[in-house]
Amino acid sequence: MTALLEVTAINKRFGGVHAVHNLSLTVADGEILGLIGPNGAGKSTVFNVINGVYPPDQGRVVFKGQDITGEAPYRIARRGVARAHQIVQPLASMTVLENCTVGACFGQANLPLGRARDVVQEAAEIVGLTDRLDHLAGQLTTAGKKRLELARALSARPELLLLDEVLAGLNPTEIERMIVVIRRIRDRGIAILMIEHVMRAIMSLSDRVVVLNLGSKLAEGTPQSVTRNPDVITAYLGEAEPTAASEGI
Amino acid sequence: MTAHESSQGPAEVAVPRSAERNGLLAVFLRQPFTWLIALVGLAFAILPVWGDNVQLRESLLLAAVYMTLASNLNIVLGYAGYVNFGNIVFFGLGGYVCVYLVSEWQWPLGAAALTAGISVSLLALIFGLGILRLRGAFFALATIGVNEAVKAFVANFEPWGGAAGIYLSLDVYEPLGGPGEALWIVYFLIVAVMTASLFLSYAIKSSKFGLGLLAIGENEDAAAVLGVHTPRYKALAYSVSAFLPAIVGGLYFFKTGIIEPGGAFDLTRSIEAIVMVMLGGIGSVTGAAVGAFLYEELRGILLTTEAFSHFQLVIAGLLLLSIVLFAPGGLMGFVYRRWPRARRLLQ
Numbered sequence: 001m002t003a004l005l006e007v008t009a010i011n012k013r014f015g016g017v018h019a020v021h022n023l024s025l026t027v028a029d030g031e032i033l034g035l036i037g038p039n040g041a042g043k044s045t046v047f048n049v050i051n052g053v054y055p056p057d058q059g060r061v062v063f064k065g066q067d068i069t070g071e072a073p074y075r076i077a078r079r080g081v082a083r084a085h086q087i088v089q090p091l092a093s094m095t096v097l098e099n100c101t102v103g104a105c106f107g108q109a110n111l112p113l114g115r116a117r118d119v120v121q122e123a124a125e126i127v128g129l130t131d132r133l134d135h136l137a138g139q140l141t142t143a144g145k146k147r148l149e150l151a152r153a154l155s156a157r158p159e160l161l162l163l164d165e166v167l168a169g170l171n172p173t174e175i176e177r178m179i180v181v182i183r184r185i186r187d188r189g190i191a192i193l194m195i196e197h198v199m200r201a202i203m204s205l206s207d208r209v210v211v212l213n214l215g216s217k218l219a220e221g222t223p224q225s226v227t228r229n230p231d232v233i234t235a236y237l238g239e240a241e242p243t244a245a246s247e248g249i
Numbered sequence: 250m251t252a253h254e255s256s257q258g259p260a261e262v263a264v265p266r267s268a269e270r271n272g273l274l275a276v277f278l279r280q281p282f283t284w285l286i287a288l289v290g291l292a293f294a295i296l297p298v299w300g301d302n303v304q305l306r307e308s309l310l311l312a313a314v315y316m317t318l319a320s321n322l323n324i325v326l327g328y329a330g331y332v333n334f335g336n337i338v339f340f341g342l343g344g345y346v347c348v349y350l351v352s353e354w355q356w357p358l359g360a361a362a363l364t365a366g367i368s369v370s371l372l373a374l375i376f377g378l379g380i381l382r383l384r385g386a387f388f389a390l391a392t393i394g395v396n397e398a399v400k401a402f403v404a405n406f407e408p409w410g411g412a413a414g415i416y417l418s419l420d421v422y423e424p425l426g427g428p429g430e431a432l433w434i435v436y437f438l439i440v441a442v443m444t445a446s447l448f449l450s451y452a453i454k455s456s457k458f459g460l461g462l463l464a465i466g467e468n469e470d471a472a473a474v475l476g477v478h479t480p481r482y483k484a485l486a487y488s489v490s491a492f493l494p495a496i497v498g499g500l501y502f503f504k505t506g507i508i509e510p511g512g513a514f515d516l517t518r519s520i521e522a523i524v525m526v527m528l529g530g531i532g533s534v535t536g537a538a539v540g541a542f543l544y545e546e547l548r549g550i551l552l553t554t555e556a557f558s559h560f561q562l563v564i565a566g567l568l569l570l571s572i573v574l575f576a577p578g579g580l581m582g583f584v585y586r587r588w589p590r591a592r593r594l595l596q
Contacts, residue, residue, distance in 0.1 A: 051474060077476030089474075091467035102464045105457050106476035113457045156476065 107156020
C-alpha cells in the first residue's frame with residue numbers, strides 16, 4: 001500500500017502551549033487510522049494542520065505525493081480531503097440537501113449545481129438521512145447533525161475523510177449504526193483518519209491506531225497492541241494497578 | 250419529471266437535473282419568478298406613460314433607484330452575510346465617472362454609464378480583496394472608511410470640481426431630444442437597470458456562485474473547509490454588487506444635472522439601503538425589492554406630511570430597530586413562515 005497522507009514532524013504552538021510536538025503519521029490508501037488520546041492531547045489540532053485551518057510551525061503535510069503544507073482549507077478540500085467536525089458546523093438555515101450540495105459542488109467532486117443531486121442522494125443514503133433532505137440543518141437532532149457532517153463530507157467524494165469524534169454524543173444504538181456506516185464508507189475505498197473516544201468503535205474499525213499525549217506520539221500499532229501498552233494506560237488513567245486499568249479502557 | 254421532484258425543498262437552490270439538457274437559460278425562462286420580475290419591470294415602464302403622469306414617474310424613479318441599491322446590497326449583505334455600510338460609494342462614484350465623461354468628454358450617456366459600472370466594479374474588486382479579510386464589525390467599519398475616504402478624495406479632486414462638484418449644462422440633454430425627453434429616457438433606463446438587478450440577484454441565488462455565498466453567510470469557516478474559495482467569492486460578490494448601483498448612480502446624477510460629494514456619498518442613503526433590505530427580508534430577492542419600494546413610498550408620505558417631515562430618519566431608525574428585534578426575517582421572513590410554498594414562487 002502506498003501512503004495517501006504523509007505527515008512529517010509537524011509542530012504547532014499556541015503561545016506557550018506546544019499543542020503538537022514533532023508528530024509524524026501516515027495514512028495508506030483505503031486504511032482506517034484511529035487517532036486517540038486524552039482530552040487536550042492535540043488531536044483536533046492535528047486535523048486543523050492537515051486540512052489547512054492552521055499552518056504548522058514546522059513539518060510537512062504531503063497528500064497524494066504533493067506538499068500541501070500551509071495551503072488554505074478550500075484548496076485542500078478541492079484536492080480530496082473532507083472533514084466532519086467534532087463541534088458540528090451545520091449551515092443552519094439551509095436544508096440538509098443544500099448543505100450536502102455545498103460539499104458536492106465545492107469539494108473534490110467539484111460538480112456543477114445541476115449534477116449534485118445524485119451524489120448527495122447517495123451520500124444521504126449511506127448515512128441514513130434521505131428522509132430528512134428537506135429539513136433545515138439547524139433543526140436536526142445532535143445525532144442528525146453528526147450524520148449531516150458525515151454526509152456533507154462524503155458528498156465531496158473525497159479520497160481522505162477526517163472524522164473528528166463523529167460518535168460523541170450518540171447513544172449505543174446510534175453508535176452501532178454509525179460504525180456500520182463508517183465501515184461502508186471504507187469499503188468504497190475512502191481512507192479514514194478518525195479521532196474517537198469510543199474505544200469499542202476504534203477497536204472494531206481501525207487498522208492501526210496512533211496514540212497522542214500532550215502533543216506527542218505515545219504509541220502506534222494495532223488496536224490490540226496499543227491498548228495493552230503500559231504508557232497508554234498511564235496516560236489515560238494515571239498510575240494505577242495494571243489489571244484494573246485495562247478493564248477501564 | 251425530476252424538475253418537480255427536486256423542487257419540494259423549502260429553500261430551493263439546486264437547479265433541476267434537466268438544466269444540463271436544455272441549457273441554463275431555458276430553465277431560467279421556465280421559472281415563474283423570471284416572469285414576475287419581467288412583469289414588475291414592465292409595470293414600472295408603462296404606469297407613468299399612461300396619462301403622462303410625471304409625478305408618478307418621479308416617485309417610481311426614486312423607488313427604482315433604491316430597489317437597485319437594495320437588491321445589489323443584498324448580494325453582499327443577504328447572501329454572503331457581510332454588512333456593507335458604505336454601499337453608497339458605488340452609487341456616488343458611478344455618478345461621478347458618468348457625469349464627468351458626459352460633461353467633459355461629451356460621451357454619449359449609455360457609454361458613460363456603462364464605463365462607470367465597469368470601472369467602479371473593478372475598483373470594488375481591488376478594495377474588496379483588501380477589506381474582505383476583515384469580518385463582522387471590522388468589515389462594516391472599513392466599508393464606512395472606504396466611503397468617507399473616497400468622499401474626501403473627490404472633495405479635493407479638482408478635475409471633478411472639488412467640493413463644488415460638477416454641473417451639467419442643458420446641452421448634454423440635446424442628443425436625447427431635449428431635457429423633457431431626456432427625463433423619460435433616463436427613467437426607462439433606470440427601470441431597465443432595476444429589472445436587471447432583480448434578474449442578477451435571482452440568477453446569483455440560483456447558481457453555484459450563490460450557493461457558495463450563502464454557505465459563507467451561514468458559516469464562513471465551515472464553507473472554507475467544504476471547499477468554497479472564500480476570499481475569491483467574497484471579493485467577486487462585492488465587485489458584482491458595485492456594477493449596477495454605479496450605473497444607476499450615473500443615470501441618476503445625469504438626470505439631476507448636478508453632482509457634489511455630500512450628495513453622492515451620503516452615508517444616510519447607505520443606512521437606508523440596509524433598512525430596506527432588512528425590512529423586506531434579508532437574503533430574499535423579493536424582499537429587497539419590496540422593502541425598497543415600501544420604504545421609498547413611506548418616506549414620500551412622511552416627507553409630504555407636515556408633522557413628520559423632519560422625523561423621517563428617526564422613523565427609519567425605529568423601523569430598523571424593531572425589525573432587528575422582533576422580525577429578523579423581515580416581511581418575506583413572515584411570508585415564508587406563513588406560506589412555506591411562497592419560498593419557491595417569491596425567491
